[in-house]
Amino acid sequence: MSEPQRTHTLASVTGLFALLVWSFYALYAAFSYPTSLTSVRVGAFFGLIACLAVIFNFVYWRAAVLLASFVYLLLYVIRIVRMTAIANHLSFFSGLSFYYSTSWRVTAGSFEEKALLGGLLHAYLEFVMPVLDVALILVILISSRDKRSLSSIG
Numbered sequence: 001m002s003e004p005q006r007t008h009t010l011a012s013v014t015g016l017f018a019l020l021v022w023s024f025y026a027l028y029a030a031f032s033y034p035t036s037l038t039s040v041r042v043g044a045f046f047g048l049i050a051c052l053a054v055i056f057n058f059v060y061w062r063a064a065v066l067l068a069s070f071v072y073l074l075l076y077v078i079r080i081v082r083m084t085a086i087a088n089h090l091s092f093f094s095g096l097s098f099y100y101s102t103s104w105r106v107t108a109g110s111f112e113e114k115a116l117l118g119g120l121l122h123a124y125l126e127f128v129m130p131v132l133d134v135a136l137i138l139v140i141l142i143s144s145r146d147k148r149s150l151s152s153i154g
Contacts, residue, residue, distance in 0.1 A: 009054045009061050014143045018065045019054045021132050022047035025072075028121055039075040040125070046071045062140050069137045076130055103127075 009015035029036050029044030046068035053064035084095030103126055111119030 006057070009057050012143070014139050015054050015061065017139060018061075018136055019051055021129075021136055022050045022054075022065070022068060024124075025129060026051065028125065032121070037079075039079055043068070043072040043075050062144055066137065066140055069133050069140075072133050073130070073137075076133075 010019065026044045026048045029040050033041075050061075050065040050068035052058075053061040058064060080096070080099065083099050084090075084092060087095045087098055090098060107119060107123050107126065110122040114122075
């Protein structure tokens with residue numbers, strides 16, 4: 001008996017989305033290596049593992065991508081909590097508001113200091129990547145649920 005042929009991971013929208021998100025993040029970390037945060041490098045390492053799992057059609061590629069995404073989110077939350085704790089005279093939500101309002105000014109400063117590319121990369125790291133990461137987690141969880149429900153029907 002022949003085993004049914006699996007389609008390649010890159011043929012799915014989920015696999016392609018995961019590869020795009022994590023490869024861009026890993027490239028960002030690689031090009032900003034000497035000055036990047038350690039948490040960015042750790043997240044990029046796990047993202048690189050997720051990219052390899054997608055490229056080589058690893059059976060558990062979804063688990064690898066979810067691992068990278070959860071590690072990234074954990075590191076992001078730790079960074080945000082530490083930065084809001086700096087303003088210890090404020091409540092947590094006030095500190096969070098202060099952090100994000102200040103982060104917009106830092107992004108504007110990145111545009112001035114590092115030109116367009118540096119500003120866009122900072123904005124991507126600070127504002128876009130967390131949203132993409134949460135979206136990636138949701139897409140993977142929804143697509144794996146749909147796949148399980150289809151296999152139980154057939």
